[in-house]
Amino acid sequence: MFAQTRPYRWRCLTLLFLGLFFLGLCAGRVLEAHPESGEVIGRISIAGPPGAQYIEGWACEQGNPDPVTVHVFTGGGPGVGQLYSAYTANASPGEPGISRACETSTGHRFLIDITGDLFSRAGQEIFVYALAPKGSSGRLLAGSGTVAVPVATTFGRLQSLDAGGRATGWAVDRADGTASIAVAVFVDGASLMGAETGTLVWLGPADQAAPDPDGALGINGHHGFNVQLPAWVTQGVHRLSFYALNTRGTIAAPLQQSPAVPGSNTLVSQFTFSTSASGFPTHWVGYKLPAGAVDLVGLSGTVSLNNSADIFSELLFYVTFMPSGSCPAEGTVASNGPPGLEPNLWSDIVKAPTAGTFTMPVNFTLPVGIPLSNCLVVAINGGTVAGEHVVSGLANLLITYTPHTDAPTQMLGLDNEFCFGQNFGCQEASTDDRLTFAAVNQVTQRSKLETIWGNINDSSFDGSANFGPLPSAPWMATNDVYLYHGSDCSQFAPGRSLNGPGDFSGQIPKDATHLLSAPLTGGGGAGEGETINSLLPGTTSGIAVYQNFPDVTLNPGDCLVTLFGVKNTTGAFDNEDQLRAIVTPF
Numbered sequence: 153m154f155a156q157t158r159p160y161r162w163r164c165l166t167l168l169f170l171g172l173f174f175l176g177l178c179a180g181r182v183l184e185a186h187p188e189s190g191e192v193i194g195r196i197s198i199a200g201p202p203g204a205q206y207i208e209g210w211a212c213e214q215g216n217p218d219p220v221t222v223h224v225f226t227g228g229g230p231g232v233g234q235l236y237s238a239y240t241a242n243a244s245p246g247e248p249g250i251s252r253a254c255e256t257s258t259g260h261r262f263l264i265d266i267t268g269d270l271f272s273r274a275g276q277e278i279f280v281y282a283l284a285p286k287g288s289s290g291r292l293l294a295g296s297g298t299v300a301v302p303v304a305t306t307f308g309r310l311q312s313l314d315a316g317g318r319a320t321g322w323a324v325d326r327a328d329g330t331a332s333i334a335v336a337v338f339v340d341g342a343s344l345m346g347a348e349t350g351t352l353v354w355l356g357p358a359d360q361a362a363p364d365p366d367g368a369l370g371i372n373g374h375h376g377f378n379v380q381l382p383a384w385v386t387q388g389v390h391r392l393s394f395y396a397l398n399t400r401g402t403i404a405a406p407l408q409q410s411p412a413v414p415g416s417n418t419l420v421s422q423f424t425f426s427t428s429a430s431g432f433p434t435h436w437v438g439y440k441l442p443a444g445a446v447d448l449v450g451l452s453g454t455v456s457l458n459n460s461a462d463i464f465s466e467l468l469f470y471v472t473f474m475p476s477g478s479c480p481a482e483g484t485v486a487s488n489g490p491p492g493l494e495p496n497l498w499s500d501i502v503k504a505p506t507a508g509t510f511t512m513p514v515n516f517t518l519p520v521g522i523p524l525s526n527c528l529v530v531a532i533n534g535g536t537v538a539g540e541h542v543v544s545g546l547a548n549l550l551i552t553y554t555p556h557t558d559a560p561t562q563m564l565g566l567d568n569e570f571c572f573g574q575n576f577g578c579q580e581a582s583t584d585d586r587l588t589f590a591a592v593n594q595v596t597q598r599s600k601l602e603t604i605w606g607n608i609n610d611s612s613f614d615g616s617a618n619f620g621p622l623p624s625a626p627w628m629a630t631n632d633v634y635l636y637h638g639s640d641c642s643q644f645a646p647g648r649s650l651n652g653p654g655d656f657s658g659q660i661p662k663d664a665t666h667l668l669s670a671p672l673t674g675g676g677g678a679g680e681g682e683t684i685n686s687l688l689p690g691t692t693s694g695i696a697v698y699q700n701f702p703d704v705t706l707n708p709g710d711c712l713v714t715l716f717g718v719k720n721t722t723g724a725f726d727n728e729d730q731l732r733a734i735v736t737p738f
Contacts, residue, residue: 190214192291193253194222194241194260196280196299203305203327203398207264211241211282211293212254218285222262222293226276226301227511229292233279234513239264241282268348268395271304271405304405306333306396308375309364313392315415315555317381321407322362323396330373332359334397335407337381339390340517347393347411348403354379358396386414389449389554391517412552413449413517417442419551423482425467425532426544434533435545436489438479441528441553447521447561448497450552456511459504461541464614467534468730469547470499479527493529497522497563499730500607500696502545506614512607512696514549519700520561520602520736521554538618559736564593566604566633566731568650570716573724574613574620580650585725587653588630588717592644595711599735601667601704604633606731607696610672613724620724626673627721631729633668634713635704636661641711657717664713665704670695697731706735 194211211220219242225233244250245259254260279296308323325333335358341350362376385392394410395403425435448471455469472493474480480490504510532545568591571578580589610629613619640661644651672695706712716727 190216192220192282192284194220194280194282194291194293196278196293196295198266198278198299198302202302203325203400203404204402205266205302207266207278207280207299208262209241209280209293209295210250210261211280212250212256212260213284214253215255216285217256217258219258219260220282220285223281223283224264225279225281226270226273228277229279229281229296233276234273234511236270236273265402266302267403269393269406270301273301274303274405276301304396304398306398306404307408308335308358308396308405309408310394310410310412311364313412313414313416315386317383317386317414318379319381319392319394320376320378321358321394321409322365322376323358323407324365324371324375325396325399325404327399329371331399332357332374333399334358334401335377336395336397336403337379338393338395339385341391341393347391347406348395350391350393353382353385353392355397381414389413389517389519389521391450411517413554416449416552416554417446419528419553421528421530421547421549421551423530424544424546426542427535428540428542430536430540432534434489434531435483436480436529436531437482437547438474439528439530440479441473441524441526445523445525445556446553447556448518448524448551448553449521450517451498451549452515452552453549454511454513454546455500455502455548456509456546457502457504458509458544458546459507459541460543461539462506463539463541464504464537464616464618465535465541465543466501466503466537467532467543467545468499468501469545470496470531470533471549471551472496472529472531473524474527474529475525477527480529489529489531494524495563495565496732497524498606498732499567501609501728501730503609503611514696516605516698517552518603518605518734520559520734521557522561522563522734523556524553538616561602562599562735562737564712564733564735565648566591566593566712566714566733567606567729568714568716569726569728570650570652571620571724571726572718573722577619578726578728580652582653584653585718585722588656588715589650589652590644590654590656591714591716592641592649592651593712593733594641594644594646594648595706596708597737598708599706599737601635601701601706602734602736603698603700604668604731604733605698606729608670608672608729608731610725610727613726621722623721623723623725625721627723627725628671628673628719629725629727630657630715630717630719631668631670631672631727632657632666632715633731634660634715635665635667635706636711636713637663637665637707638709640664641709644711644713656713656715660715667701667704667712668697668699670697697729
């Protein structure tokens with residue numbers, strides 16, 4: 153966290169928990185007194201036969217006819233579980249029981265089919281969090297945590313996907329093991345929100361002889377597929393997701409080894425790190441790559457932190473490489489790592505002000521490959537901030553790479569950190585929450601902006617005497633990336649610079665291109681040792697960011713400007729990003 157003590161700057165951010173209350177409602181009839189006016193209420197359950205189950209429920213802000221948004225999590229509520237997707241509760245108007253509870257007659261029901269990637273979380277408890285129409289309040293719905301994602305009736309495996317786009321595999325539905333079912337292939341879907349939202353490129357039968365299920369599993373019938381996919385899926389980097397369709401014709405579980413990139417290879421990095429020492433030691437693990445250069449094209453899995461005490465702790469996970477020399481043996485070394493490391497290709501930070509385990513999902517497939525060679529390095533850096541106790545981390549990552557192409561891809565670091573409401577602890581800090589900071593990267597060569605990826609973390613501190621005060625009211629932290637053009641960049645120093653505090657958000661040029669906006673919000677009035685509620689988007693320790701840009705050109709003299717600010721309250725905040733821009737010069 154404290155920039156002057158280490159080269160890999162760490163940030164202090166409370167991980168975000170919610171103190172939430174359940175309301176008991178059954179068969180559309182209220183079983184207890186109505187909550188106070190304006191509160192968010194509702195209930196969820198699981199319905200439907202095996203293979204066609206769905207999450208059903210209702211949610212509203214009492215007295216407000218406008219629909220609420222519901223976020224589906226698995227494994228815990230916001231700040232703990234993993235976000236799946238967001239939906240609108242606006243169906244079935246005029247139901248008497250719900251109308252009485254909501255004090256409005258507009259529709260407040262929702263039905264969410266359990267399909268596709270949601271089956272990958274089979275057995276995990278389901279939590280549904282409802283937000284008021286303006287996001288000013290929210291609540292975990294009754295029934296959350298009492299139902300779980302069911303196990304799909306289908307199963308199967310993607311056996312191969314070569315560089316030419318030919319795919320082979322098999323799929324079976326337990327509901328009728330002798331029947332041949334279909335397989336669907338989607339390209340470039342939103343992985344954390346259901347990859348079946350991508351482009352459908354093939355839907356066909358798995359009706360060929362398949363030794364794996366027929367012999368090894370003792371299943372009768374024909375269940376294999378062998379398909380040549382369109383040539384365009386092999387041009388550039390594309391993520392292909394394979395799903396079985398059950399005997400009802402519904403998209404069911406993804407096949408094992410899916411998703412995949414044509415012609416790719418994978419490397420598993422799974423290791424733990426534990427420390428009670430201050431000073432943020434680092435644990436490094438090296439993996440030898442094939443001879444010559446390869447291209448990093450994807451990361452998936454999870455990273456997590458386990459905190460043994462109610463003392464603020466943080467862990468940074470990152471991926472880099474060594475173009476020459478021997479791979480580092482697994483172990484703990486100085487915080488700047490072994491000699492010869494390249495700049496980080498990716499990093500993610502997980503923070504915890506309280507005891508517990510906090511997990512962040514990782515799931516990216518890049519539109520272009522990032523060249524690397526010799527030795528891939530994965531590391532965990534961090535530990536306790538204020539008092540010695542055991543802090544441990546787990547990296548569980550699948551790294552996907554392909555043969556190297558000649559594209560001159562480059563990485564620009566956009567990672568920065570700013571503190572508000574206190575004058576210490578970050579790269580730059582201000583006691584005035586009304587001001588903003590600007591982190592600037594000057595453009596020196598004409599390039600195509602491909603992607604901005606990473607994560608953003610904004611929070612108050614933990615309420616202890618080690619940091620500034622907690623916020624006095626609900627707040628919003630703003631995180632925006634702009635492309636300023638030409639002379640608009642002359643106000644900033646050459647190269648990379650940190651600017652402020654000042655009124656940068658009020659001085660955005662009219663011709664600036666707004667590339668990215670990721671506001672995070674939270675509550676106020678927490679006591680010492682309590683955490684601040686994160687409402688958008690609800691994933692642990694902030695928001696994962698992945699955005700492609702099909703038609704943005706960076707010209708010499710332009711600059712990428714990241715603006716940080718806090719609105720609507722007073723208190724101490726730590727606003728940071730672990731973002732990187734991928735560009736291709738031309």
